[in-house]
Amino acid sequence: MENERQKRYSTDVLLAEFFAQDDLKALAVDAGALLECPLLVLDDTFHVTAHHRPLGFTDPLFQETVRQGQITYEAGAVISQSDALSAGKADYVKLDGSEYRRRFAPLISSGVRLGYLICVDIDDHLQNIPPETWNTVEQVLAKQAFIETSRHDKPFETAEDILMHLLDGGFSSAPYFYLQTSGTYLADFHPTGFALIDLTAYHNEYLGKRHLKDELRARFPQSHSFLYRGDIFLFLHGTKDFNGFSALAEEFRLKVVMSDGLCDLFELPALYRTAHEALELMMDYRFHGGSVCMVAQLRTPLLLKNIEGRSDLIAKEIRALAAHDRENDTQYCETLYHYLTCCRSLKKTCDALFTHRNTVLYRIHRMQDDFLIPLDDSAVHADLLLGVSLLLFEEKGPDFFLHTMNKAESEE
Structure with a gap:
């Protein structure tokens, strides 16, 4: 019986595929077949980069995630709130909208967190898979993700891809950035700033009502919101949105920071760094200054935070x-x-x-x-x-x- 189980979870095929081909999508299919479950491979921005869906498997949440190309903000909140995932370990989670439990695991290569592997436990067998099998699967997928992330000639498919590459510091010059925006809404887009929303304390107590993403679209229709490194990033068109964010933050238990004024999209990386640090400051246990702040309100404590302990x-x-x-x-x-x-x-x-x-x-x-x-x-x-x-x-x-x-x- 033990030999049968070891044979069942043999990783030889997956390893052979890794050395024979250079394709994360093919590896995801092989991993799904090995683990006998549907699965998603996410990058560090929570976008779906590969998946495996067995024949006959039906799950609206899984199918919608594949169609949208990214997980829901609610699933993103689960990742942000999990102590196990923060510590680099796997965690089992039941998501609203699906009857199946899911196993979330970080994909880490060379000390860099590249994304996540989400496996759907359709018959409660995932916890019986040997730890060494999980380790091999996660290492192979992480290494392939690292290889594909390192490619500099990877084409941009959407405006979001361009924005995330910009936020990552990937564009060496403004002319090259604006050349890439040609043909997207970014070519003639002039927001006044942006907001970051932390999902650590997120909670939707209105079962059956619209999810957070739908609420953002309804309340801030020109925001073009997306997940970036665990936070929601959305554009602003005038700081009069402050009161709207206050109501949203109270309803969904969010922390929101609004950036300084934005004159040029190419300035996003510098403004993002400050806004992200401000949002982290708002998560400090000593902070009781409200759920919605502007970066301008936090400049002095941000400066002091950077020299704390000196x-x-x-x-x-x-x-x-x-x-x-x-x-x-x-x-x-x-x-x-x-x-x-x-x-x-x-x-x-x-x-x-x-x-x-x-x-x-x-x-x-x-x-x-x-x-x-x-x-x-x-x-x-x-x-x-x-x-x-x-x-x-x-x-x-x-x-x-x-x-x-x-x-x-x-x-x-």
């Missing part, structure tokens, strides 16, 4: 001030921060702290006399402000620096 950059006088605050539950660091950001205006500092003038004046004198902080030397103000800001970021988190955009600013 206590060596902070003057010893500031570190002593912070130690006093921690030991005595005082607010000298906050007072120093507001005093400097308010251009040493006593009134504005009192207003920012909601504190009586005499109390603030007492703290300022103590900072100068007891902690030897040179507040009268304008040459060191930038150093003092950076140091106390970094300490406050580590103590209080990004919320302390969250800039609230007013209506006039948000509509500029």
